[in-house]
Structures are given as C-alpha cells and as structure tokens.
Amino acid sequence: MSLQNKLKEAFKVTTKNVTVEDYKKEAFKAFSQKGFPTTKDEEWKYTSLRSILKKDYGIEAAKTSSIAPEKIAPYLVDGVDSYKMVFIDGVFHPLLSDAIDEISMKLLSHAVEDASYENIFKTKYNSLAKGQSSLTDLNTAFTNEGVIIEVAKSKIVSKPIELVYFASGETTAMLLQPRNLIMVGENAQVKFIERHQSLSNVATFTNAVTEVFVAQNGIFDLYKVQNDKEDASLVDATFVSQERDTIASVYTFSFGGNITRNNLSFYQNGSGCDSILNGVTILKENQLVDNHTLVAHQSPDCQSNETYKGVYGGNATGVFNGKVIVDQVAQRINAYQQNDSLLISDKATINSKPQLEIFADDVKCSHGCTIGQLDKSALFYMQQRGIPKSEAEALLTFAFCSDAVKDIKIPGLKRKINQLMADKLEVNIQFDELS
Incomplete structure (x- = not known):
C-alpha cells in the first residue's frame, strides 16, 4: 500500500x-x-x-x-x-x-x-x-x-x-x-x-x-x-x-x-523590517540538501540579506532556489541575495536559481550565483608554506563558508558549527580559533 x-x-x-x-x-x-x-x-x-x-x-x-x-x-x-x-x-x-x-x-x-x-x-x-x-x-x-x-x-x-x-x-x-x-x-x-x-x-x-x-x-x-x-x-x-x-x-x-x-x-x-537568511551546506556521498527561500517585501523602507554557501563532494546534490518579491508599495527596499557553491568532486551537482520579482521603482536589489572549485593557486601557495594539502583545502573551504557563519550570536553554538565543519571535512583543525 x-x-x-x-x-x-x-x-x-x-x-x-x-x-x-x-x-x-x-x-x-x-x-x-x-x-x-x-x-x-x-x-x-x-x-x-x-x-x-x-x-x-x-x-x-x-x-x-x-x-x-x-x-x-x-x-x-x-x-x-x-x-x-x-x-x-x-x-x-x-x-x-x-x-x-x-x-x-x-x-x-x-x-x-x-x-x-x-x-x-x-x-x-x-x-x-x-x-x-x-x-x-x-x-x-x-x-x-x-x-x-x-x-x-x-x-x-x-x-x-x-x-x-x-x-x-x-x-x-x-x-x-x-x-x-x-x-x-x-x-x-x-x-x-x-x-x-x-x-x-x-x-x-x-x-x-x-x-x-x-x-x-x-x-x-x-x-x-x-x-x-x-x-x-x-x-x-x-x-x-x-x-x-x-x-x-x-x-x-x-x-x-x-x-x-x-x-x-x-x-x-511593516516598514523598517530586517530579514537575515544565512546557510552553510557541506555534503558528501549521496546526500541531497534543497534550500528554498522566499522573502516577500510588502512594506517600504525594509531590507533583507541572504547568503548561502555550499560545498559538495562525492555524489552529493545541492539545490538553491531563492526568490525575492518586492511589492509595488515596498519602495526604498535594499535586498541582497547570494548563493556560492564549491564542487570538490566531479560527480557532485548543484542546481541554483536565484530570482527577483520587483514591482517597485525605488529599490536596491541584487542577486548572484557562483559555482566553482577551490583556487588552485591559493592551494599551491599554502602547500609551499608547509601546510598539508588536506588542511589547506579545509582552511580555504572554511574561509569560503565564513560569511554565513561569522554572525552567529551564540559563542558556544559557533564553536559547535565550526567543529561540525571540521568533522565533515575530516581534518583536525581548531576552527573556533579562527572565528
């Protein structure tokens, strides 16, 4: 059945x-x-x-x-x-x-x-x-x-x-x-x-x-x-x-x-609203994470800030679908949306679709999407200074994700997230010292 x-x-x-x-x-x-x-x-x-x-x-x-x-x-x-x-x-x-x-x-x-x-x-x-x-x-x-x-x-x-x-x-x-x-x-x-x-x-x-x-x-x-x-x-x-x-x-x-x-x-x-949407995804194997977001600006003089970072290895799949809607009465809106992804495996997949629907004429709205791999020149530079490749990759990955983590308001939780990132990246680095 x-x-x-x-x-x-x-x-x-x-x-x-x-x-x-x-x-x-x-x-x-x-x-x-x-x-x-x-x-x-x-x-x-x-x-x-x-x-x-x-x-x-x-x-x-x-x-x-x-x-x-x-x-x-x-x-x-x-x-x-x-x-x-x-x-x-x-x-x-x-x-x-x-x-x-x-x-x-x-x-x-x-x-x-x-x-x-x-x-x-x-x-x-x-x-x-x-x-x-x-x-x-x-x-x-x-x-x-x-x-x-x-x-x-x-x-x-x-x-x-x-x-x-x-x-x-x-x-x-x-x-x-x-x-x-x-x-x-x-x-x-x-x-x-x-x-x-x-x-x-x-x-x-x-x-x-x-x-x-x-x-x-x-x-x-x-x-x-x-x-x-x-x-x-x-x-x-x-x-x-x-x-x-x-x-x-x-x-x-x-x-x-x-x-x-x-x-x-x-x-x-209501006017004066501030909406913050941040996310970090680190996946391996056959996992899938799908982030669907909506910010509906229905009043004037508001702002929203949206930053999603993803790191995908193995056969992992990531999905990001972010929609920002600005109503006709919602003048003087400042809306920012960014989705950045790293593919660290040839078999990993990311599907990203940032969207803006704007019906007002006095707004500042931007959205962006990047999909790529770790900077090989930066990786080479770090290895030349004695940092093992796995730790260099982890440090670069941490730096990549930091924009979505740095504003956590609970110190103990921030340390926990950093440790989960370290575990997922399979390296022994004290991330909390970098926060």
Missing part, C-alpha cells in the same frame, strides 16, 4: 477543538487532492521524494520509553547555557527538558483543550502555513504534538531555547510531524536552536512546520542544526511574519541526512 493510501486510511480527527478540527479536515482534503510533490512540480524539479516514500512508515506517535540523558547529550550544544525542550518519537519528555519561567509555553496537545488558546488558533495557528504546499497540509492534518510559545512584551529571554526532536529507532520507520507556533511580543528578544536527530539507523521521515510572528521592535533568531544519519530525511517549513521595525534571522547548517528540504518564507508586514 502506498504511503498516501495508508494516510487516507489512518486519518481521523480526535480533537474536540472545532477550529482545529476544521483545519485538519480542510488540510487533509487538500493533501488528498494534491498528493506528495513530484519532480513534475516546478518547485520540486530537482528533488525527488520517491526513494523515501517507499518506506513502510509508522504514522501514529510512538509511546517510547524514557531515554537516558547521556544518549542524547552528544546532540545538544555543549558549552551553551540553554533551556532544553526534548521530544522523542513525537512525544514531549519533561524529565529531559527544562522548566522555562521566562516564557509562556504550552504543548499543542494541551492547548487544543484550553479555551484560553482559542483566539490564537483562530488568528495565528495555520494562518501562514495554510495551503502553502501539500506537505504543510499533511502536517496540519496529522500533527498531534508540538509547542506554542509566547514571549511577552519587552521580555528579553536570558538563554537560548533548544528545541530537539529525537527519533529513538525503537520501532519501525517513522513519519514524524512536529508543529510549532512562536509569538514574539513587542520589544521582546529570543533565540532558538532547532535540531531533528535520529538515534539509530532506522529510517525516519520528518515533516516539520513552524510559524513565527514577530511583533513591533521584536528580535527573533533561529539556528537550525542538521547533521542526521544517512537514512533520515527532513522536510522543514518555517514561516516568519514580521511587523514594523523587527529583526528576524534564520541560520541553516546542513551537514548530514539523506534528503533535506528547507522551505523558508519571510513576510515583511
């Missing part, structure tokens, strides 16, 4: 929340009509899901026994004092998580039963993700757990919040569908670190959706760490709505996994 037919048989609505029930029914109807995306869809032209859809996934959330803290410790960011929220096989684990007094946090499964959250479900939940793709519809229809976070007006959260989703591998292959809603109040500031991680080699397919609302003068930072096992696939859709004079940034670091698709959309709904 195909996964789509299996989902049709399994679909049922268990919540008593009428609003969420309507969302689920409408979303499942939309998914049933569209089905899983294929390479015939323009937005999925270079990324096929056929290989991962053949797995016999379990659909219901597993009731996993507790996992020892030492088993998950390697996947947390050491050296960072953070609040941790841990989910295992789609279930929240309070014993592995921290109590957070600085924010209002409610599990999705509890919020649907809480009348005080009804207005949030009517006005915020699913307002950005609705109808964006068949996979966001699938998440809306089937998600049972996630988190709703509210950061109060003028609150500056003292520590980053780590959202970590583990697949235990104690059951058969799993289809996991976490859903998050984050609301940042006026003048508030908060940082998040997000990771989806398998603890075994059992196949997983995670279809995640996060909606973010940043109120006036708010600051929101999200760091995505993607370094999963070879049979773990991820489709991660994040939608960010910005009000006046806000700063929102999302950094995506992709180093592992089977197929990883990042759908990142920013909507600027």
